Amino acid sequence: MSALVSSFDQPSSRAGGAPRQGVLDPAAFDALFRDCAADVHGYLISLLGDRAAAEDATALAFERLYRSRSRLDHRRGTPRAWLFAIARNAALDELRYRRRKGSYGLREDLVEDRASGDALEEVERRATVRDALASLPLRERELVLLKFHGQLSNSELARALGISESNAGTRLHRALTQLRAHCAATGREEVA
Amino acid sequence: MRIVSFPADEPLPGQEAWIASLEDALRGESQDPDAGAWRELRDDVRSLAPVMTPAFEGSLAQGLERLGALQGGAVQADTRPPGEALADTRLRRGRRSLAAHRRPALAAAATAAVALVAAVLIAASHGSGWIASAPVERTPAAAQGASRPLPSTPAQGAATSAPASKAVEASPALGAVNAAGAASAPGRAQQLAASVTLGSTAANLQAISDQVAQLAVRDGGYVQSSNVQVQQQGASEATLALRLPSAQLGAALGAIGRLAPIRAENQSLQDITDAYDAARQQLSDAEAEQRALLRALAAATTEGQIDSLRQRLSASRAAVARSHASVNAVSQRASTAEVEVSILGDVRAGSEGLTLHRGLHDAGRVLVVALIVILIAAAILVPLALVLAALAVGGSALRRYRRERVLNDH
Numbered sequence: 001m002s003a004l005v006s007s008f009d010q011p012s013s014r015a016g017g018a019p020r021q022g023v024l025d026p027a028a029f030d031a032l033f034r035d036c037a038a039d040v041h042g043y044l045i046s047l048l049g050d051r052a053a054a055e056d057a058t059a060l061a062f063e064r065l066y067r068s069r070s071r072l073d074h075r076r077g078t079p080r081a082w083l084f085a086i087a088r089n090a091a092l093d094e095l096r097y098r099r100r101k102g103s104y105g106l107r108e109d110l111v112e113d114r115a116s117g118d119a120l121e122e123v124e125r126r127a128t129v130r131d132a133l134a135s136l137p138l139r140e141r142e143l144v145l146l147k148f149h150g151q152l153s154n155s156e157l158a159r160a161l162g163i164s165e166s167n168a169g170t171r172l173h174r175a176l177t178q179l180r181a182h183c184a185a186t187g188r189e190e191v192a
Numbered sequence: 193m194r195i196v197s198f199p200a201d202e203p204l205p206g207q208e209a210w211i212a213s214l215e216d217a218l219r220g221e222s223q224d225p226d227a228g229a230w231r232e233l234r235d236d237v238r239s240l241a242p243v244m245t246p247a248f249e250g251s252l253a254q255g256l257e258r259l260g261a262l263q264g265g266a267v268q269a270d271t272r273p274p275g276e277a278l279a280d281t282r283l284r285r286g287r288r289s290l291a292a293h294r295r296p297a298l299a300a301a302a303t304a305a306v307a308l309v310a311a312v313l314i315a316a317s318h319g320s321g322w323i324a325s326a327p328v329e330r331t332p333a334a335a336q337g338a339s340r341p342l343p344s345t346p347a348q349g350a351a352t353s354a355p356a357s358k359a360v361e362a363s364p365a366l367g368a369v370n371a372a373g374a375a376s377a378p379g380r381a382q383q384l385a386a387s388v389t390l391g392s393t394a395a396n397l398q399a400i401s402d403q404v405a406q407l408a409v410r411d412g413g414y415v416q417s418s419n420v421q422v423q424q425q426g427a428s429e430a431t432l433a434l435r436l437p438s439a440q441l442g443a444a445l446g447a448i449g450r451l452a453p454i455r456a457e458n459q460s461l462q463d464i465t466d467a468y469d470a471a472r473q474q475l476s477d478a479e480a481e482q483r484a485l486l487r488a489l490a491a492a493t494t495e496g497q498i499d500s501l502r503q504r505l506s507a508s509r510a511a512v513a514r515s516h517a518s519v520n521a522v523s524q525r526a527s528t529a530e531v532e533v534s535i536l537g538d539v540r541a542g543s544e545g546l547t548l549h550r551g552l553h554d555a556g557r558v559l560v561v562a563l564i565v566i567l568i569a570a571a572i573l574v575p576l577a578l579v580l581a582a583l584a585v586g587g588s589a590l591r592r593y594r595r596e597r598v599l600n601d602h
Contacts, residue, residue: 030263033256037249042241055248059255066261092595099598129236139599148234149241151218154211162592169211176214179233 024069024079032079033062040087043149047091047142057094061087077159084150085160088142132182140175147172303576304569311568381468381522384438384529386445386459390452394428394537400451401430404533407447408432411440413528428537433530441529448533455536468522475515482508 024032040061045054064086065079072082133141147157158168217227218234256262392400398420405415413436420430436444445457485508489501 026261026263029261033253033262037252038244041244041248042238046237046241051242055252058244058248059252062252062256062261063259066256066259089595092598095598096594099601126236126239129233130240133237133240137599142599144237148237153215166207169207172214173207173210183233 024065024072028079029066029069032065032083036080036083037062039149039151040083043084043145044087044091046145046149048094053094057087057090060090064090078156080150081152081156081159084146084152084156085162088146088160091142128183128186131186132179135182136175136178140171140178143171143175144179147176300580304573307569307572307576308565310572311565314568379465380463381465381526383462383464383525384441384459385462385531386441386457386529387532387534388445388448388457389455389534389536390448391455392452392535392537394422394424396452397422397428397430397535397537400535401432403451404432404434404448404535407444407451408434408436408531411444411447412437413440413444413531422537430533430535430537432533432535434533436529436531438527438529441531444531448531452535464522464525468519468526471515471518471522475512475519478508478512478515482512 037058041054041058044057044061045051048054048057061083065083068086072079077085133144136144143157143161146152146160150157150160152160154169154172155165157172158165161168161171163171213222213224213227214230216222217224217230220231253262390400401418401420405418408415413434416433416435418430418432422428422430434444445459449457482505485501485505489498489505492498492501
């Protein structure tokens with residue numbers, strides 16, 4: 001992330017050339033891909049609950065970012081925030097598509113084999129968090145996922161959502177408060 | 193404009209501090225026990241998501257490399273057969289999105305091109321005076337069709353080549369197209385006239401005058417009068433009054449216009465059908481009277497009657513001759529066009545040719561025309577752009593609203 005921002009903010013290496021403010025150069029894009037691909041995929045698969053759809057949306061997000069790199073303005077947010085905003089739009093488009101098709105419900109087929117080798121305590125804790133997350137309304141759940149997978153600051157979150165920082169903070173506070181309440185209700189005392 | 197209603201925008205009490213402590217905790221900058229709980233919750237949430245498979249990661253990287261977005265070797269290549277490579281399918285949407293990006297650009301370019309062409313056409317349709325490099329001043333009549341050669345009709349040709357008595361019969365058809373370029377009713381007798389002012393240098397004044405006279409003769413006309421005044425100092429001028437067959441007027445004006453730059457041009461038309469008909473009627477009456485007198489003379493039996501009829505017959509012959517002359521005069525007016533050619537050999541005319549003054553003058557005109565074209569194009573494009581911008585903003589807001597509504601529906 002830091003390498004990416006540095007590359008984006010630094011003047012271009014072209015001799016005598018002024019930095020092109022809106023252009024994400026190949027090195028920065030490469031760094032962004034390596035830094036964020038897993039997070040974007042994790043955010044999308046958590047939100048969509050479907051691996052194929054998440055992979056589709058991930059590919060689409062990176063491609064759209066590349067297509068729109070000339071319009072990227074670092075004064076309006078970091079490339080990471082821009083990427084997650086694009087990924088979020090792709091996910092919402094996918095949800096709209098599902099609604100039109102009639103397959104409206106989210107498919108909660110997230111794999112659990114990842115935790116198979118972990119301690120029982122961790123497995124139980126993740127189950128608690130998963131249940132608490134699932135109990136959130138989609139709007140709050142999406143916000144939590146965007147915050148934790150995207151690892152965005154409040155201002156970046158606001159940029160990605162297209163709302164004010166104050167509003168983003170209010171919504172995040174509400175969502176995380178609800179999540180902790182659900183965790184507490186289902187036995188996640190250490191978090192709540 | 194934001195049409196999406198979000199939850200209350202009012203910051204909660206202590207919200208800023210809460211956000212700051214949360215971000216400190218997630219960045220690992222706080223060792224507070226609650227900060228550790230936030231980090232653990234974040235990690236747990238993140239751990240719920242299945243990891244990206246190497247196969248997908250490889251195909252995604254390959255697809256982005258094909259786009260030129262990634263440098264080679266960023267991620268281990270996909271080892272699956274090409275037919276199973278996700279990039280082929282995942283990026284298909286992206287190609288559609290690329291097309292979606294290109295469509296507005298193409299539409300905008302096409303719109304701008306159409307507007308530019310329309311502006312040029314509009315500017316051109318407002319008269320060649322905007323675009324012509326020569327400062328031709330045209331009268332209203334001339335502006336409608338002054339430079340258009342008059343088409344000659346068979347009837348016109350007959351009128352010009354036939355003797356006067358034959359021309360009388362053919363002349364009513366002369367007015368098929370008038371001098372101002374507007375079609376007139378057939379069967380009308382019309383008198384055409386034109387005046388042309390040419391610009392020239394004093395040195396060329398005499399030569400051009402001679403060429404004009406030669407043109408008149410070549411086209412079957414003649415020079416009725418001419419006056420050439422050449423001065424070493426000051427303005428020189430030549431004036432030629434030509435009489436040309438009406439059928440040759442257009443061609444003659446075109447040829448004259450090629451001799452020197454046209455300063456001004458005027459053409460006029462006068463309908464003389466009534467005068468022609470009146471002369472014809474007078475002739476017919478005189479001839480009828482003459483025939484009646486001849487019949488009466490043949491039937492006369494006394495010397496007195498014969499003398500009286502001979503006197504009246506003599507007067508009648510004179511009346512017929514006058515009527516013939518009148519008809520011929522009207523016919524001549526219809527079949528002959530009066531052309532007045534003025535040639536100015538002044539300083540202004542002397543600037544013709546490739547000179548700095550002339551070049552600056554032409555450059556100024558080109559800039560004026562370009563400005564007019566730009567203004568017209570802007571008049572077309574600005575309202576169009578405003579409408580398109582409003583549609584784009586509205587479309588964006590609608591798209592955003594629909595996206596956000598999905599979150600509300602779950």
